[in-house]
Amino acid sequence: MSDVRVAGVGLTAFGATPERTGRDLFGEASIEAFEDAGVPRADVEALFYGNFMGELAEHQGHQGPLMAEAAGVRAPATRYEAACASGGAAVREAVTRIRNGENDVVLVGGTERMTNLGTGGATEALALAADDLWEVRAGMTFPGAYALMAQAYFEEYGGEREDLAHIAVKNHEHALPNEKAQYQQEIEVTDVLEAPQVSTPLGLYDSCPISDGAAAVVLTSEAYAEETGLEAPVSITGSGQGGDRMALHDREYLARSPAAREAGEEAYEDAGISASDIDVAEVHDCFTIAEAIALEALDLEPVGEGITAARAGRTTADGDLPVNLSGGLKAKGHPVGATGVAQIAELTSILRGDHPNSEHVEDATAALAHNAGGTVASALVHILEVER
Amino acid sequence: MSDEVRDAGYDDWLDAVEEGEAYYLESPEGHGSLPPRRVCPDCGSTDLEEAPLPETGEIETFSITYVPTPDFGEDAPYAIAIAEFGPVRITGQVVGVDVEDVENGQTVELEVVASETTGERVVGFRPR
Numbered sequence: 305m306s307d308v309r310v311a312g313v314g315l316t317a318f319g320a321t322p323e324r325t326g327r328d329l330f331g332e333a334s335i336e337a338f339e340d341a342g343v344p345r346a347d348v349e350a351l352f353y354g355n356f357m358g359e360l361a362e363h364q365g366h367q368g369p370l371m372a373e374a375a376g377v378r379a380p381a382t383r384y385e386a387a388c389a390s391g392g393a394a395v396r397e398a399v400t401r402i403r404n405g406e407n408d409v410v411l412v413g414g415t416e417r418m419t420n421l422g423t424g425g426a427t428e429a430l431a432l433a434a435d436d437l438w439e440v441r442a443g444m445t446f447p448g449a450y451a452l453m454a455q456a457y458f459e460e461y462g463g464e465r466e467d468l469a470h471i472a473v474k475n476h477e478h479a480l481p482n483e484k485a486q487y488q489q490e491i492e493v494t495d496v497l498e499a500p501q502v503s504t505p506l507g508l509y510d511s512c513p514i515s516d517g518a519a520a521v522v523l524t525s526e527a528y529a530e531e532t533g534l535e536a537p538v539s540i541t542g543s544g545q546g547g548d549r550m551a552l553h554d555r556e557y558l559a560r561s562p563a564a565r566e567a568g569e570e571a572y573e574d575a576g577i578s579a580s581d582i583d584v585a586e587v588h589d590c591f592t593i594a595e596a597i598a599l600e601a602l603d604l605e606p607v608g609e610g611i612t613a614a615r616a617g618r619t620t621a622d623g624d625l626p627v628n629l630s631g632g633l634k635a636k637g638h639p640v641g642a643t644g645v646a647q648i649a650e651l652t653s654i655l656r657g658d659h660p661n662s663e664h665v666e667d668a669t670a671a672l673a674h675n676a677g678g679t680v681a682s683a684l685v686h687i688l689e690v691e692r
Numbered sequence: 693m694s695d696e697v698r699d700a701g702y703d704d705w706l707d708a709v710e711e712g713e714a715y716y717l718e719s720p721e722g723h724g725s726l727p728p729r730r731v732c733p734d735c736g737s738t739d740l741e742e743a744p745l746p747e748t749g750e751i752e753t754f755s756i757t758y759v760p761t762p763d764f765g766e767d768a769p770y771a772i773a774i775a776e777f778g779p780v781r782i783t784g785q786v787v788g789v790d791v792e793d794v795e796n797g798q799t800v801e802l803e804v805v806a807s808e809t810t811g812e813r814v815v816g817f818r819p820r
Contacts, residue, residue, distance in 0.1 A: 428761040437702045438726060442783045442815045443757065443764045443807075448772050451755035459753065459796055503772075504756040549733060553774045553781035554725075558753055 307539035308402045309529040310688070311409075311522040312341025313649035318517035318637030319486045322420040326355070326362055327374040329518035330415040333642075334375035337411070337520035337649075342534065348522075349407040351381035352398040354390030354414030355641035357429040358383075361417045375520070377411055387433035388590060390414060391519065391644025392675030392684030398523050399543045399686070408528040414646070415518035416639035426514045430640070433678040435551040447511055447591065449552055449679045451503035454593035456558035458505070461608035465505050468592035469496035470615035472509050472634055475589060478621060479631025481660035486513055486637030510592040515637035519646035538652045542575025542687030544568060552679045563683040564601035564674060571672070575687040579603035582687075583668035584654060585625065586647040588676040589632040598674050599627065602685070621664040629654055629661040644675035644684060655690035667692075701728025706813050710804050714745040716780045724779025748820060749777035751798040756791045766809040775800050775817050784815035794819075 314336025316329050330353075338345060351372045358364045368381035386393040391414035398412040418426045430446040431439075439449070457463060473493055479485035496509040529536050546566030549555055556562070572578055579602060587602070589595035596610035604625060605613050613619040619627035630636045630650040633643060651671040653659035671688045698704075705727050708714055716724045717740040719732035724743075731738055754773035757764075764770070771786040771794040786794045787805050800817035807814050 423759070424762045424765070427759065428763070431761055437699060439783050440761070441812070442772065443760060443767065443770060443785050444772050444783055445757060445759065445761055447759065448755050448757045451757075452753045452772065452774055455755055455796070456753040500758070501756070502759045504758075506755075551783065553783050554733070558774065 306403055306526050307541050308399050309524045309526060309534065309536040310538045310540060310648065310652045311343050311524045311529065311534055311536045312337045312339070313652045314340060314520045315484050315646055315649050316518045317484045318515045318639055320419040321516045324417070324516060326358060326364065326367070326415045326417045327370055329417065329516065330371045330413055330520065331374040333413060333518035333520040334411065337522050341522040343409060343522050343524065345376050347409045348377045348379050348411050349409055350379050350401065351375065351377055351411045351413065352394040353381060353383050354394040354644060355383055356385060356387055356390050356416060357418065357432065357640065360429045361421055371413065371415065375411060375413070386682040387677035388588070388640045389644055389675045389677030389682040389684050390641040391646070392686070393644070393682070395644055395648055395686060396543050396545055396684055399540050402523060402525050408525045410523050411520060412523055412645055413518065413520040414641040414644060416641040417516050418514045418639060419516050423514065438551050445503060447506055448503040450591040450593055451506045452552060453559055453597065453679065454505050457593060457597065457611065460559050461611070463611040465497060466493060467611045467615050468510055469493045471589065471592040471595050472496045474614040474620050475628045475632040475634040478629050478661060479635035482631050482636060485631040485635055486515055487631070487635045506591055506593070512590050512633040512638040515639040517637060517639035517642050519642040519649050521645055521648050521652070537691045538655050538688055540686055541689045542571040544570030544574060544685045546683040548681045550678070550681050559597065560607070561597050561601040561680040561683065563680045564598055564676060564685070567683040567685040568602040568674070571685040571687050575689070577670055577687065581670050582625065582672045583670055584629060584651070584665045585627050585672040585674065586630060586632065586651055587627055587674040589628055589634050590638060592634070594676065595627065595632070598676065602672065602674060621661065626664055629664060647673035647675060648686065648688070651688050655688060706804050709802055714802050715742040716745050717741070718743040718779070722779065726780060726782070745802065746778040748799050748801055749775035749782065749817065751775050751786070751794070751796055751800060751817070752781065753796065754786065754794050763810050764807060767807055773817055777802070782815060784817045786819065787816040788818045
């Protein structure tokens with residue numbers, strides 16, 4: 305199957321800008337993406353757009369056309385919603401459309417405005433990703449759900465809070481040179497262990513922040529890139545999606561992520577590579593435990609060992625497989641609908657060599673992006689490769 | 693979403709728990725699931741029958757929640773848990789004990805309790 309070229313990428317800074325509207329955020333990200341791509345807006349044939357809580361945060365549904373307008377694009381536009389994997393779902397749809405030959409140039413994006421809801425409001429909005437009748441009404445929050453997974457992981461495979469703390473410390477360290485990151489702030493293991501508890505065993509520093517932000521990428525067919533002489537060395541060469549039962553309690557395993565495994569296997573096969581070929585990865589670390597479980601599901605760590613990867617230095621910037629060089633959701637921030645698209649943007653920069661952390665993976669040729677929705681009832685994996 | 697309108701299946705199940713007649717849905721192949729449901733998510737059978745839920749369950753994992761959603765603002769801190777009742781697992785709040793005394797493997801009974809914040813019904817687990 306033909307590959308899809310990443311022509312240009314754009315990101316707003318992630319952070320707390322409660323007064324900024326979604327359309328303003330996405331407008332900014334799209335300007336950067338078009339400038340980076342050098343593709344005329346008039347060539348765009350469709351917008352695929354991820355957003356999760358627009359109805360609650362902005363009293364705004366039907367965001368596809370609104371965001372096409374904000375980007376200055378006159379094209380059919382559709383919003384994709386898969387909770388925190390909304391952005392990844394939009395990317396996958398765009399990739400599929402280009403590969404099928406239906407489109408040559410598309411804009412993919414995602415935005416979330418969250419901080420205007422306050423902590424309570426955002427916590428309530430994020431809980432919409434869980435089963436309302438059987439989880440939310442019992443009082444399960446989103447951090448609570450991942451805390452249940454963490455507790456189950458400790459029970460089944462061992463590990464301790466300090467292992468998780470090293471994941472947070474690592475991702476904060478990675479975010480230090482990233483000007484788009486919400487937190488460019490170094491933290492110590494003791495900071496994580498002594499932070500206020502959110503839902504045991506997870507504390508405030510085990511959790512990603514509540515964030516506002518947007519991401520946009522311009523994708524093209526190989527044919528378009530060649531005909532127009534685009535400089536677009538990075539391609540999306542693999543795509544996979546997995547699904548699972550909605551409620552955590554209905555899963556076969558409480559501390560594993562079969563949906564991510566399915567998505568990963570599909571994406572590896574699609575790209576014609578294996579997990580051992582991956583040089584750098586962005587995985588969905590909404591909570592520290594999520595990074596550990598994702599690495600195992602993606603075959604980047606053996607089951608039961610993902611929790612020690614950061615502590616042992618395997619996934620740090622100078623490790624064998626740097627994970628979340630952007631800072632991840634943990635330190636870069638997690639404007640939900642933007643995240644899956646932002647991962648593609650960050651990895652594209654990293655592979656092109658124009659990211660502040662590119663120096664750590666100068667010879668990297670293959671990268672993986674993993675974006676998860678809910679307690680991973682939805683998982684999207686994309687493989688990116690660069691021509692060197 | 694209106695407070696006055698019941699959620700058929702779910703609210704009926706809570707009624708049954710309150711009456712001491714908790715049930716789950718069983719497929720001919722023995723898979724268990726929770727209502728409202730027309731199709732077994734494991735085997736696709738549409739021939740689901742109510743079967744009595746075991747009287748006790750076992751806590752498989754739990755967490756003490758300090759930062760709740762606004763609907764549970766006055767309930768926190770509380771222990772949220774997943775407990776296995778035979779062929780189904782259920783998510784609920786552990787009640788009747790100090791949150792510090794909750795542990796994996798604990799035997800619990802199902803009980804409907806009320807949120808201290810909203811008065812709404814909540815699935816509860818009471819350790820035996």
